[in-house]
Amino acid sequence: MKNVKLVLFVILMGMAVSHAQNKQLLYDFYEIPQSLILNPGVKTPYKWHTGIPVLSGFSFQVGTSGVTVNDLFAEDGIDFTTKFRDKVINSLSQNDDFGYSGQLEIFNAGFRSVKNPKDYYSFGAYGEGFASIFWPKDLAILAFEGNANNLNRRFDFNDLSTQGEAVSVLHFGINRKVNDKWTIGARAKIYSSVYEFKSTSNSGYFVTTQGEDNILRNTVVADVTMRTSGVEEILDIIDDDTGSTQADLAKLLLSRSLFGGNLGLGFDLGFTHKLNENSFLTASLLDLGFIYHTKDIKNYTLNGAASNEGIEIRLPEDLTNLSNDIWQDLVDDFERLIPFETNDESYISLRPIKLNVSYRYNFGQQRDKPENCDCGIKPVNRTENFDYKNALGAHLFVINRPRGPQAALTAFYQKRLGKVLALKTTYTADKYTLTNIGLGLNLQVGPINFYILGDNLLGYQNIPASNYASLQFGFNIISWNGN
Numbered sequence: 016m017k018n019v020k021l022v023l024f025v026i027l028m029g030m031a032v033s034h035a036q037n038k039q040l041l042y043d044f045y046e047i048p049q050s051l052i053l054n055p056g057v058k059t060p061y062k063w064h065t066g067i068p069v070l071s072g073f074s075f076q077v078g079t080s081g082v083t084v085n086d087l088f089a090e091d092g093i094d095f096t097t098k099f100r101d102k103v104i105n106s107l108s109q110n111d112d113f114g115y116s117g118q119l120e121i122f123n124a125g126f127r128s129v130k131n132p133k134d135y136y137s138f139g140a141y142g143e144g145f146a147s148i149f150w151p152k153d154l155a156i157l158a159f160e161g162n163a164n165n166l167n168r169r170f171d172f173n174d175l176s177t178q179g180e181a182v183s184v185l186h187f188g189i190n191r192k193v194n195d196k197w198t199i200g201a202r203a204k205i206y207s208s209v210y211e212f213k214s215t216s217n218s219g220y221f222v223t224t225q226g227e228d229n230i231l232r233n234t235v236v237a238d239v240t241m242r243t244s245g246v247e248e249i250l251d252i253i254d255d256d257t258g259s260t261q262a263d264l265a266k267l268l269l270s271r272s273l274f275g276g277n278l279g280l281g282f283d284l285g286f287t288h289k290l291n292e293n294s295f296l297t298a299s300l301l302d303l304g305f306i307y308h309t310k311d312i313k314n315y316t317l318n319g320a321a322s323n324e325g326i327e328i329r330l331p332e333d334l335t336n337l338s339n340d341i342w343q344d345l346v347d348d349f350e351r352l353i354p355f356e357t358n359d360e361s362y363i364s365l366r367p368i369k370l371n372v373s374y375r376y377n378f379g380q381q382r383d384k385p386e387n388c389d390c391g392i393k394p395v396n397r398t399e400n401f402d403y404k405n406a407l408g409a410h411l412f413v414i415n416r417p418r419g420p421q422a423a424l425t426a427f428y429q430k431r432l433g434k435v436l437a438l439k440t441t442y443t444a445d446k447y448t449l450t451n452i453g454l455g456l457n458l459q460v461g462p463i464n465f466y467i468l469g470d471n472l473l474g475y476q477n478i479p480a481s482n483y484a485s486l487q488f489g490f491n492i493i494s495w496n497g498n
Contacts (some may be wrong), residue, residue: 016139037150037412038074039425039441040468041375041487042457043287043297046401046437047466048125048491049455051137053371054299055188056285060400062494063126064464070139072120074487076250076470078130078447081150104159107150109174110418110446114147116215120489121183128497135190137202142272145367146179149418162223172239176417181209183272186367198287206279208306209271210245211364215417234322237353242362244277244308263466279306279364293298294376295408302366312359321352370413375429379404388464400495410441421446428431435459443470453485464491 042053048064049072050057066072086097086102118141125137153170188202219237252263270276281304288296406429413422423445431436436458443451448471455468470485 017490036444037076037414037423037443038468038487039410039412039427039443040439040453040470042410042412044429044437044439044455044457044466045376046459046498047464047489048123048137048493049120049466049489051125051188051190051200052141052186053282053301054125054287054297055137055190055202055286055288055300056198057190057200057297058198058287058402059125059127059190059192060496061125061127061135062496064124064491064493066123066139067490067492068122069119069321070490071123072487073404074485075115075117076485077110077115078484080446082105088099100159103150104155107152107155109149109152109176111150113150114179116143116145116200118143123491126278133192133237136188137190138187140185142177142181142183142209144181147177149174149176151175156342157221162221162231166223166225166231169220169222172217172221172237175239176215178211178213178215178417180211180213181268182211183207183209183274185274196289197483200283200285202283204281204283204302204304205274206281206304206306206366207272207274208244208277208308209268210243210249211277211306211308211363212241212243212246214239214241214325234320234321235353237317239317242308242364243313243315243423244362244364245271245311245320246311248311277306277310277366279366280304285371286454294378295377297371297373299369299371301369301371303368304366306364307361308364309361312358312361314358316352316356316358319353319357345388368415371410372407373410375403375406375408377403377406400497401431403429405429411440413436439468439472449465455498459493462492462494464493467491 038053040223041047041050043057045058047062048061048066051059070119082102085137087098121140121142123137123139123141125135128134128136151174152171153174157165157170168274178334183206185205185207186202188200190198192198192202203413217239219235219239222234224232224234248267249264252260252267255263257263283299283301283303285299290296406427408427410425410427411422412425415421423443425441425443427439427441432438436456436459441451441453441455443453445451450473451471453468453470453474455466457464457466466487466489468485468487
C-alpha cells in the first residue's frame with residue numbers, strides 16, 4: 016500500500032507542482048531588493064532594506080509543454096479517448112514535461128557597510144519547491160496499445176525521468192562596487208531538505224519478439240533507480256490517518272525546514288559590468304552546491320535482465336494439472352532475475368544550476384537631476400540612484416535539467432515614471448510558449464516598496480488553454496543611498 020502511495024505522491028507532485036524557474040521580470044530590476052537573489056552582483060542603490068516577513072516575496076510558476084487542460088477537457092464533441100490518443104500519446108515526446116516551482120520568502124534584509132560604503136550585505140531565508148515529470152512516451156504507448164501489435168519494438172526505460180523537492184535556504188551575500196565599471200557579488204547558502212524524490216538516468220528496455228516454444232517472447236532489461244529522502248515519514252503520517260495528522264505533518268515539515276533534515280551548502284556568483292555610459296552587461300551563476308541526504312532515506316531499484324515465453328504447457332497431459340503454482344512460478348522467475356529491492360544508502364544530490372546573462376542599453380535623460388549649488392551641502396534626490404529613464408535589452412536564462420540544459424530568451428523594455436513608478440515588459444520564448452508577454456510594476460511610496468510581476472498575460476484570457484502561468488509579488492521597506 017505504501018508503494019502505491021509513493022507512486023501517487025510522485026505523480027501528484029509532478030502534475031500539480033517544474034517549470035524552468037525563470038524570473039526574467041525580476042532579473043536586473045534593481046529597484047526591487049529581491050533582484051539580489053537572482054544576481055548577487057546587481058546594482059544596489061539602497062542604504063538598507065528589509066522585507067515585510069512572509070510578505071516580502073512570493074512566486075509560483077506552473078507549466079506544461081505540448082498539451083493543455085483545454086486540449087483534453089474542452090467540450091468539443093470529440094471522445095476523450097480519441098483526444099488523449101491524438102494530443103498525448105501520439106503528440107508528446109520524452110522531452111515534454113509537466114510541473115511547477117514556487118518560492119516563499121520568510122525574511123530578507125540588507126545594509127550598507129559604514130566602514131566601507133562600497134559593500135552591501137544582504138541575508139535572509141526562503142523556502143522553495145519544484146517538481147517535474149517528463150512524459151514517459153515509450154511506456155505510455157506500451158500501456159495504451161499493448162505489445163501484441165508492437166513486435167520487435169524496444170520500449171525504452173530511459174523515458175522514466177522525474178524529480179522534485181522542497182527545501183529551505185538560509186543565505187548571506189556581499190555585494191561590492193569595485194569601481195565605476197564593475198560591481199561583483201557572492202552569496203553563501205545553507206540548504207535544509209524537507210523532502211526529495213529523484214529518478215533520472217534510467218536505462219533498459221522491454222521488447223516482444225517471436226518465440227520458439229510459444230508464440231511470443233518477452234524480454235526485460237532494467238537498470239532503474241528512484242532515490243527518496245524525507246518521503247517515508249510523510250507517507251507514514253498520512254497512512255496513520257489519525258485526528259492529529261495535519262498537526263503532525265506540519266510539525267515534521269517545520270522541523271525539517273529549521274535544519275532538522277538533510278543539509279547542504281551552495282554558492283551564487285554574479286556581476287554587473289558597465290561597458291560604456293549607456294550599456295551594461297550582467298551575469299550570474301546560481302546554486303553551485305549540493306545536499307547530502309542521510310536521514311529518512313529509501314531508495315528503490317530494479318536491476319537485471321530476463322526473457323520468458325510464458326507458461327510452457329504440454330498437451331494434453333498438462334490440461335488436468337493447471338494450478339496457481341504454475342503462475343506463481345512465472346512471477347517468481349521474473350522477480351529472481353530482475354529483483355525489485357530497497358535500501359537506505361545515503362546519497363548526494365547536486366542543485367539545479369542556473370545561468371543568467373543580460374545586456375541592457377539605457378537611453379533618455381533622467382529628470383529632476385539635482386543642481387550643485389556650491390553651498391557645501393550635497394543635494395538629495397532619489398533619481399540619483401537610477402541610471403535610466405528608459406532601458407531595453409535581452410536576457411538569456413539556462414537551467415540544468417535531467418534531459419540537458421533548458422533555455423529561455425527574453426527581450427525587455429523598462430520605463431521609469433518619476434520617482435514613484437517603474438515598469439518592465441518582456442517577451443519570452445521557451446519550450447512552453449512562444450507568445451509569453453510579461454509585465455512588471457514596481458511602486459515606491461515613501462519608504463514602502465511594492466512590486467507585482469506577471470508572466471504570459473495572454474494566457475490569462477483562457478487559463479485552461481495556457482501552457483504556462485507565473486506570478487510574483489512582495490513588500491519591502493527601503494532607505495535609499497543619500498537619504
